[in-house]
Amino acid sequence: QVQLVESGGGLVQAGGSLRLSCAASGRTFSSYVMGWFRQAPGKEREFVAAIRSSDGPTYYADSVKGRFTISRDNAENTVSLQMNSLKPEDTAVYYCAATTGSRGYSQPVRYDYWGQGTQVTVSS
Numbered sequence: 001q002v003q004l005v006e007s008g009g010g011l012v013q014a015g016g017s018l019r020l021s022c023a024a025s026g027r028t029f030s031s032y033v034m035g036w037f038r039q040a041p042g043k044e045r046e047f048v049a050a051i052r053s054s055d056g057p058t059y060y061a062d063s064v065k066g067r068f069t070i071s072r073d074n075a076e077n078t079v080s081l082q083m084n085s086l087k088p089e090d091t092a093v094y095y096c097a098a099t100t101g102s103r104g105y106s107q108p109v110r111y112d113y114w115g116q117g118t119q120v121t122v123s124s
Helices: none
Strands: 002-007 010-013 018-026 033-039 046-051 058-060 068-073 078-083 092-099 118-123
Touching (some): 002 092, 018 092, 018 118, 033 078, 046 078
Antiparallel strands (some): 002 018, 018 078, 033 046, 092 118
């Protein structure tokens, strides 16, 4: 069992920035691919970003590419999502997820463990 806890969400104006963090416990953190997903009310959960068990490679949804950056600190068992140039359409609950899989990083069904989510609201 792996436990994931997100933090850092909040209310921000369009064009602003937020940094989300995910703290992991349980099995060895460094062995997991970590992903960020988001879900807006009435919408499907969608992929945001992922990072492999090493420092790279990283993967991003087209909608956030160039604005968001995913990173991890294996020594601290954390993964972060730096979000810049935020837009109202980024408003959602953001979830941290973990998987030992090596394929399909953008697919929610590939992930075994999920955090409780943190709310991000971007005002226009």
